[in-house]
Amino acid sequence: MNRRVLALGAIVLALLGLPPLMQAMGAGYYVSTAGRIVVFAIAATSLNLVLGYGGMVSFGHAAFVGLGAYATAILISEGVAGAGWHLLATVGVASLAALVIGAISLRTRGVYFIMITLAFGQMLYYLANSIKGYGGDEGLNIRGRSALFGLDLKDAGTFYYVALAVLGATLVALQAFVRSAFGRAIVATRDDDVRAEALGVATYRYRLAVFVAAGAVAGVAGALSVNQQGYVSPALLHWTQSGTLMVMLILGGVASIWGGVLGAAVLVVLEETLSAYTTHWEFWTGWVLLAVVIFARQGLAGLMRRNGAR
Amino acid sequence: MSTPLLDVRGLRKRFGGVMASDGIDLQVIEGEVHALIGPNGAGKTTLLAQLAGQLRADAGSIVFAGSDVTRLSPHARARQGLARSFQITRLFRSFDVLGHVELAVQAVARHARAGSPSPARDRGSVQAQAREVLAEIGLEARAAASIDSLSHGEQRALEVGLALASRPRLVLLDEPMAGMGLDESRRMEAIIERLRARTTVLLIEHDVDAVFRLADRVSVLVSGSIIASGPPDSVRQDSTVIEAYLGDE
Numbered sequence: 001m002n003r004r005v006l007a008l009g010a011i012v013l014a015l016l017g018l019p020p021l022m023q024a025m026g027a028g029y030y031v032s033t034a035g036r037i038v039v040f041a042i043a044a045t046s047l048n049l050v051l052g053y054g055g056m057v058s059f060g061h062a063a064f065v066g067l068g069a070y071a072t073a074i075l076i077s078e079g080v081a082g083a084g085w086h087l088l089a090t091v092g093v094a095s096l097a098a099l100v101i102g103a104i105s106l107r108t109r110g111v112y113f114i115m116i117t118l119a120f121g122q123m124l125y126y127l128a129n130s131i132k133g134y135g136g137d138e139g140l141n142i143r144g145r146s147a148l149f150g151l152d153l154k155d156a157g158t159f160y161y162v163a164l165a166v167l168g169a170t171l172v173a174l175q176a177f178v179r180s181a182f183g184r185a186i187v188a189t190r191d192d193d194v195r196a197e198a199l200g201v202a203t204y205r206y207r208l209a210v211f212v213a214a215g216a217v218a219g220v221a222g223a224l225s226v227n228q229q230g231y232v233s234p235a236l237l238h239w240t241q242s243g244t245l246m247v248m249l250i251l252g253g254v255a256s257i258w259g260g261v262l263g264a265a266v267l268v269v270l271e272e273t274l275s276a277y278t279t280h281w282e283f284w285t286g287w288v289l290l291a292v293v294i295f296a297r298q299g300l301a302g303l304m305r306r307n308g309a310r
Numbered sequence: 311m312s313t314p315l316l317d318v319r320g321l322r323k324r325f326g327g328v329m330a331s332d333g334i335d336l337q338v339i340e341g342e343v344h345a346l347i348g349p350n351g352a353g354k355t356t357l358l359a360q361l362a363g364q365l366r367a368d369a370g371s372i373v374f375a376g377s378d379v380t381r382l383s384p385h386a387r388a389r390q391g392l393a394r395s396f397q398i399t400r401l402f403r404s405f406d407v408l409g410h411v412e413l414a415v416q417a418v419a420r421h422a423r424a425g426s427p428s429p430a431r432d433r434g435s436v437q438a439q440a441r442e443v444l445a446e447i448g449l450e451a452r453a454a455a456s457i458d459s460l461s462h463g464e465q466r467a468l469e470v471g472l473a474l475a476s477r478p479r480l481v482l483l484d485e486p487m488a489g490m491g492l493d494e495s496r497r498m499e500a501i502i503e504r505l506r507a508r509t510t511v512l513l514i515e516h517d518v519d520a521v522f523r524l525a526d527r528v529s530v531l532v533s534g535s536i537i538a539s540g541p542p543d544s545v546r547q548d549s550t551v552i553e554a555y556l557g558d559e
Contacts, residue, residue, distance in 0.1 A: 015315065184416075185413065195382045198362060199472060200388035200417035201385055202383075
């Protein structure tokens with residue numbers, strides 16, 4: 001227990017010290033990369049809730065990231081600057097969409113669920129393409145950022161800390177959820193939904209609640225991404241983005257608290273380093289994914305746990 | 311005769327050309343151990359799935375404790391005190407033994423019927439109730455064990471324990487002794503025998519000897535219809551039953 005607290009403390013310190021360290025090493029550019037990792041980590045962690053703990057293989061999760069991004073970007077472009085409004089709109093739009101999509105999709109199982117969430121995701125992708133007033137297929141550039149306690153979110157370091165705080169809150173909430181009676185009922189539903197239902201678990205409603213919560217968190221990741229990039233485009237909603245989040249989760253460890261974080265870090269770092277040498281970096285990350293799936297079924301988090309226990 | 315705890319009328323379920331339930335009438339009286347026997351393919355498990363809600367009946371009604379549950383979801387029936395076990399063990403691979411039972415206690419706790427004895431709401435009482443259930447099924451020493459490490463008999467005991475954990479008014483047991491050795495069967499019989507004191511049991515079982523030892527009443531299901539229902543001795547001597555089922559034993 002004590003060793004775990006120490007390890008956690010070390011990780012937190014390292015994450016907090018990252019930007020000044022990078023600046024000191026003359027690698028300030030990588031602070032924005034770190035920020036990107038954190039945003040991906042939030043999105044992948046929200047997918048972990050649905051897919052890892054809930055057992056719902058949603059292939060349209062990027063749509064909620066995109067919806068959150070558009071909600072915030074549109075408000076900023078319309079001159080609404082307050083981060084509180086952005087959060088409200090983001091969570092509202094993303095969870096409402098998740099409620100409708102989930103209510104329909106969760107009546108199906110297995111491959112049908114994967115396909116129907118994919119279809120809904122793509123519908124929203126084309127919708128984003130068609131809203132000419134907000135950039136259409138070219139996307140939407142925004143000049144301003146969310147106004148949050150007078151912070152300058154255009155500054156990579158400031159953005160990194162804000163995103164890190166959101167990620168921390170997400171992880172703490174996920175951990176609390178997994179340990180709660182509700183969380184355990186969800187995991188049981190994942191293991192055997194017929195059995196859980198027979199025990200008195202309202203499986204449909206529980207799954208829907210989790211689907212909506214994960215959609216809302218994904219939306220917040222999208223709102224952060226807009227603040228980092230100053231830009232949102234339909235590509236953010238595309239199914240390949242859902243696939244990227246899934247790859248991150250499988251790399252990092254499905255149903256591990258840190259799975260989404262580790263996967264996001266590894267995939268983005270791989271992308272950054274490999275793309276310096278080859279334009280076909282995805283070919284090589286494919287091999288990494290293959291190796292993880294074959295040799296470390298529980299992802300990197302599972303691998304670290306096994307080594308830690310030794 | 312007092313009003314039955316479970317009152318099934320005219321239940322029908324068709325799978326393609328097969329009438330799995332062909333107008334079933336069945337009454338289970340509070341406090342009894344009621345056995346349902348019949349040849350393979352008679353529709354016993356299909357009937358049980360309709361009672362617990364996994365399958366929706368095509369026609370007919372199921373009245374439990376005075377309220378019509380025919381169209382309720384399985385979880386709603388469970389919360390009203392109608393629990394079941396499964397013929398093929400269904401457990402949660404990421405839970406240990408105690409975790410299973412705690413989950414089963416908690417799943418109904420927040421929705422406990424008014425006036426039910428001490429619904430377990432807080433963590434401590436959930437655990438206490440779960441440990442009680444483990445003691446009942448003889449698994450208290452295995453509380454922290456993973457599912458993979460349990461023997462077949464222990465898994466079957468836990469399967470039944472899950473159905474008991476919510477303190478149901480009626481528990482439906484689907485072949486609890488399936489695939490068990492003699493020792494394990496005897497232990498399961500003892501578990502069911504102890505249930506008699508505090509709940510009502512509807513039991514599907516292939517072991518006819520065990521059935522006649524345990525049951526207060528026996529119903530015989532053949533080709534989707536109940537052909538006889540009554541005390542074990544009269545059912546045993548019923549000529550239609552002997553012809554349709556017991557005769558070929």
